[in-house]
Structures are given as structure tokens and as C-alpha cells.
Amino acid sequence: MITYLYWIVVLGLAFGAFFLLAKRTYWRAAAGCAAGILLVGWASYVFHFEQVFVKRFGGVMSITIPSGQLHIATTWKDDNLWVENYDPKTNTCYFYEYSKGNVLEGKVVIKDCNPLAGAALK
Template sequence: MAIYVYFIALVVIMSVVGFLVFHYARGGKLKRLGKAIGSALLVFAVGWSFWEYYLGNTVARRFGGTLTVELPANAKFLSATWKEDSLWVTYFEPQSKRCVFKEFSRMGLVEGDVVIPNCDPILAHGEQ
């Protein structure tokens, strides 16, 4: 739900910016239209980037929503937990016999990995 509200607000802001630029820009109609469309697309790019790299984790954590995490091929999901606005996912890589705790943080700038070699949680539980 939050994503719909955000993007509807973004479309409204894009429309207002486009209208204002078209109305107050100098030049012929075609030139003003180009400036208005360019300005609206710039607002969209900034708004989408803000959602993708900053708000995605926060909104999913605090207000509900969907956050999709891609695991490496053949990795087996073990668990996930939140630490503030960062999501920590635990998975097992059978080929390398490693357990990995991977952080998915806001903006993706500071993400940590904790790797445990020679880990086999499947055998530890007696499963084959």
C-alpha cells in the first residue's frame, strides 16, 4: 500500500513540476514542452532512486510491504531477521560448505557479510 501512495504522490509532483516549467519557461511551445517533459523525467528519476536505494527497506520494515531478496544459485535459505532498518539473511552454500549471513541495508552502501567456512547445518540436524 505504501508503494502505491508514494508513486501516486510522485506522479502528482511530476505533473505539477511539468506544468510549472511549461507555464514559466521561455521559448516556443515545443521548446517549453521539451523542458517540461525533461523536468518531469528528472523528478521521476530522483524519486525512483530515492525509493529504490533509501526507502525500500524502511517502508517494508515499518509499514509493511514487499522486499525481494535474491540469493545465489543453489543457496539454501536458513533464516532472516531485521536489525534496525537492515535485513540480515542467512543461507547455506552446499558446494563450498559455507554459511553466509548477508546484510541488505538502506542504500546498499554499507552491507556486511559474515562467512562461516566448513558449515553444514543440514547434516547437523540429521537430514540427508
């Protein structure tokens, strides 16, 4: 819901600026201003607000687990999402970081990781 509200505000600002400037026959300035508002709104969403909306306000985000891997756990560290997967073919665990805007993504590889070994010992 918060995402829809954000985009309604961004689109409203862009169209409002366009129509205000276009009303006075400044078509180039109107198109440039509207495009600038849309670009800044998109960049702000991708590089800052997407994960903030998901974590703090109950937004929706989709992640696809790579083929052949099994999902183990997911956790938040600050505003970054960390996902742990297990590849049974190579006996390796992978931690993937999904940061804001996918700019600083991290990946941790743990070799000879068998998350089911503890269950077998009990």
C-alpha cells in the same frame, strides 16, 4: 500499498510542476524540473524508503537465493535485512546484508558450518 501511494505523489508532483511551468511556455524549465523531481523521487526510494516501507508498513521486496545454496534464516538489524544461506557443497554458511540502496552491503562467511549437525546429535 504504501509504495503505490509514494509513486503517485512523486508522479503527481512531477506532472504538476511540468504543467504549471509549461503553461507559461517555459518548456525547458518544465522538463528540467519534472526530471529533477523524478530523479530525486527515484533516488529517495532506492536509497532510503524501499526497506523502510517493507519493514514498517508491510511493503513487498524480493530476494533471490544464489544457486546451490539453501536458505536458513532472515532477520532485520535496524533497517538492514540479513539473510543466512548454507552451501552444502562447501559446508559454508553465508550471511548477506541488504542495506538501503545496496550501498553498504556486508557479507560474512563461516567455514565448516554445518547447521544440521546439531539436529543429528539429538
